[in-house]
Amino acid sequence: MKRLTHVDRHGQARMVDISEKDETRREAVARGTVTMQPVTLRMIQKGRVPKGDVLAAARIAGVMAAKRVPDLIPLCHSLLLSSAEVEFTPVEEAGRLDIESRVKVTGRTGAEMEALAAVAMAALTVYDMCKAVDKEMVIGSIRLVAKTGGKSGVYRRLGENGAEG
Structure with missing residues (x-):
């Protein structure tokens, strides 16, 4: 089993030292879903949700979260992101909203x-x-x-369409 990189030899949490790593172009793609009643999905698509433009607000929230990861997740490094995108695909017959994010950076992690x-x-x-x-x-x-990028190279989850990172 591989040694955990965020734990020192005494079992204490630590931030990984990346100072010796090379800077490379890196990109990550993630996905998730929100399943809902079909009528809710139609309301989102037609802009009829009482709180306003759901997809615009969710897109901004996603980009903001990508930029604030070190504030949210202990021991994560600060990254100067080159880009962060969030896209939505409604799947009407399933009452589902698919979400995809794509983040790019040139860095050491x-x-x-x-x-x-x-x-x-x-x-x-x-x-x-x-x-x-x-x-x-x-x-x-x-x-x-x-x-893509970094020492570990390319990763693509099996069975994911369009997972070209």
Whole structure:
């Protein structure tokens, strides 16, 4: 089993020293879903949710979360992101909103946590803005689907369409 990098030889939590790592272009793609009543999804699509433009607010929340990961997750490094995008795909027949984030950086550590945080916060924002009309929503399946760059190279989750990181 590999040694945990965020734990020192005494079992104490530590921030990993990345000063000796090379800077490389890195990209991470994450996805998740919010499942809801079909009528709720239609309200989102038609801009009829009482709190306002759900997707615009969720997109901004996702980008903001990607930028604030070191404030949210202990021991994460601060990254100067090159870009952070959040996209939504409604799946009407399933009453589901698919969320995808793509984060790019040139640095010494990857952007996986930033991409995952963007999806999570976008999903939470959708929930918050729609909870008055649909308390049965379910946030789920948040996962890393692709990453490129760094020492470990390319990762693509099996079975994910369009996971070109």
